[in-house]
Amino acid sequence: MNKATKQISKLFAAMVLAGVASHSFAADTIKIGIAGPKTGPVTQYGDMQFNGAKMAIEQINAKGGVNGKMLEAKEYDDACDPKQAVAVANKVVNDGVKFVVGHLCSSSTQPASDIYEDEGVIMITPAATSPDITNRGYKMVFRTIGLDSAQGPAAGNYIADHVKPKIVAVLHDKQQYGEGIATAVKKTLEAKGVKVAVFEGLNAGDKDFSSIIQKLKQANVDFVYYGGYHPELGLILRQSKEKGLNAKFMGPEGVGNESISQIAQDASEGLLVTLPKSFDQDPSNKALVEAFAAKKEDPTGPFVFPAYSAVEVIAGGITAAKSEDTAKVAAAIRSGTFKTPTGDLSFDEKGDLKNFKFVVYQWHFGKPKTEASPQ
Numbered sequence: 581m582n583k584a585t586k587q588i589s590k591l592f593a594a595m596v597l598a599g600v601a602s603h604s605f606a607a608d609t610i611k612i613g614i615a616g617p618k619t620g621p622v623t624q625y626g627d628m629q630f631n632g633a634k635m636a637i638e639q640i641n642a643k644g645g646v647n648g649k650m651l652e653a654k655e656y657d658d659a660c661d662p663k664q665a666v667a668v669a670n671k672v673v674n675d676g677v678k679f680v681v682g683h684l685c686s687s688s689t690q691p692a693s694d695i696y697e698d699e700g701v702i703m704i705t706p707a708a709t710s711p712d713i714t715n716r717g718y719k720m721v722f723r724t725i726g727l728d729s730a731q732g733p734a735a736g737n738y739i740a741d742h743v744k745p746k747i748v749a750v751l752h753d754k755q756q757y758g759e760g761i762a763t764a765v766k767k768t769l770e771a772k773g774v775k776v777a778v779f780e781g782l783n784a785g786d787k788d789f790s791s792i793i794q795k796l797k798q799a800n801v802d803f804v805y806y807g808g809y810h811p812e813l814g815l816i817l818r819q820s821k822e823k824g825l826n827a828k829f830m831g832p833e834g835v836g837n838e839s840i841s842q843i844a845q846d847a848s849e850g851l852l853v854t855l856p857k858s859f860d861q862d863p864s865n866k867a868l869v870e871a872f873a874a875k876k877e878d879p880t881g882p883f884v885f886p887a888y889s890a891v892e893v894i895a896g897g898i899t900a901a902k903s904e905d906t907a908k909v910a911a912a913i914r915s916g917t918f919k920t921p922t923g924d925l926s927f928d929e930k931g932d933l934k935n936f937k938f939v940v941y942q943w944h945f946g947k948p949k950t951e952a953s954p955q
Contacts, residue, residue, distance in 0.1 A: 613672045616629045626657075629887040651891070656668045656671065665688035719910050724887075731833070734854055736768025748769060754782065757834060765807070778795065810839055811843065841945050868888070
């Protein structure tokens, strides 16, 4: 063996040892993928999800991890874009990640979940509310938030029973989440005898809503429900005030973001929003709220605590199954009850939470929101 051959042999041996060391390290951690928007128009919601999930991983590791192993966060940006979400899901599989917290937007979550189901990856979304995601009999798909089929009626019943408007318009952004919840609100209102005079879709990303506002004024609409996200509704609120549309507005948790006040300014005052309960106000979560504050992170967003709970459920499922085999963990999640900062969580056969309730809040410009429908 000549000198060059010896050097190559040593290099090969070093590479093999490095590979073994790398494999050994990977085997000593449980990878948790966190998939959601780190870029794009709804990154604020992604921040909530990433912050909540990473805090849970950090605190579980501080207590010794799961079955003697540390949790390892792997972050993925899908920009709330369905095509990018599919690419992310494939990367998750290629990275050997078997557990995912995400995705966030329903239109991204659904196609990603197809891949996870086929590849045996457990996905728990803390934010996607479309019923279609869990209506397909999948075994690997769960969520730690409620459904639009519950959120829509909660909004519709509140409108009919408490607001009692004369002429209602229901608008949406033509996307799976926005149109789905708008349709649920419309059906609830009509079932209660409230006529919906205008039911119309807008284009997500549009900036000028003059034509629809004019249409609402001509119809003498005094209440508008919007299914979609805060960037569009913020502009609609501001432009409606500028153009003299005197109507009350309401939206789902997709608009419950401080950025809506930045866009709409004082036109956001009095907006009604359906949201998960403010878990940060629960006295039992005081230490967790303080932990977020210490990291200069906001614990008040609607997806922070559900994301934290998603990690808790994964950890609890692995512990209960005494295995990282995802089929066994999924079965353990379906049959178990998990103590989390959002309550004691248990799941039905579809992977949806049992007994989740949305709360109606009133938004205030420059002040904290207040509860409009005590639960």
